[in-house]
Amino acid sequence: MSVADSPAARLQALFEGHRLTPTQRRIAHSMVRRAADVPFLSSVELAELAGVSQPSVTRFAVALGFDGYPALRRHLREVAPAEPVAEAGSSNEYQQAVEAEIANLRHLAEALADPRPVRRAGGLLAASRPLPVLGLRAAAAQAQGFVYFAAKVHPDVRFLGEGGTMLQDRIDAAVRAGATALLCFALPRHPREVVDTLDYARRAGLTVVTVADSAFAPVAKVSDLLLPAAVGTGLAFDTACSPMLLGRVLLEAMCDDLPEAQSRLEEFDAKAAARGLFVD
Structure with missing residues (x-):
């Protein structure tokens, strides 16, 4: 997969050209960090991930030009089809932290x-x-x-x-x-x-x-x-x-x-x- 085809790159391209508030930048940041998972998250789950309110997620979607978060999520599933990241299973919290860093290195x-x-x-x-x-x-x-x-x-x-x-x-x-x-x-x-x-x-x-x-x-x-x-x-x-x-x-x-x-x-x-x- 080239950098232009990666989920994180497609998300960043979606955000370009928009004047985002600090709260909206925080949501965008969280989405990029969990790019593979985002098309499968509810607005409540994304709000919890970003540490913001659910209405903030809705306003964020509208700021990007969508009718609401469901429309944004449908768009993400169309332009970035991917399976959600598998659950860690038997991995403990320390292994999960290492696996997350490996994913960060792959993105780099x-x-x-x-x-x-x-x-x-x-x-x-x-x-x-x-x-x-x-x-x-x-x-x-x-x-x-x-x-x-x-x-x-x-x-x-x-x-x-x-x-x-x-x-x-x-x-x-x-x-x-x-x-x-x-x-x-x-x-x-x-x-x-x-x-x-x-x-x-x-x-x-x-x-x-x-x-x-x-x-x-x-x-x-x-x-x-x-x-x-x-x-x-x-x-x-x-x-x-x-x-x-x-x-x-x-x-x-x-x-x-x-x-x-x-x-x-x-x-x-x-x-x-x-x-x-x-x-x-």
Whole structure:
């Protein structure tokens, strides 16, 4: 199945061109995350999935141009015929969480069938000297992991992992030093400060590349290039295997636009060996 034929892609195409309220974006986000199941859900079930009221689901369907939710569901069954996802059966809750993450990774693989957005992002990140990388709260680990590896090949990577009044100062300093782009990792729950910071970064002249859990995340409106990668929600705390992998894919794309990347890696390996840095 190509990315254009995937249930998630067909749903996103349905939502394009519509001005959705925050509640409606939340419904759209939930539908994309459960794209294979949505044609078989009642309005009450979709409302529970999205954490909204049943009338909100009805208003959402009308906003998309349908007479109501039953008409939207009929449309989804016609354009995205598929069997509902099988019940987990004997799988326990931990196995179900892993299976859900595997499904998220499959969706990411489908999206990467068109590599142009990631390649464009890699070029933007490689060209920015310095390169600020933002990640607050739940997204801090993803951003810090990217920075750790990116610093081996990029001459100046700056981790922005703490909020507060200094954050905009650090963006100003990066712009004065020559930065042209900012990479952001944004995961739920989305801090208001991240949205405000990305808005500030754009007004400062930076091109904002964002890895987020959905194309309908609150950061979408303040991002120049958004790359979605779903998170798992089956456990008490969200799991972010897909955003992490997408970050590594971005690293690969960035290396492709850094001619000195290989020599920098070889230099690091030589110094690490001389220092006895690793035991393996």
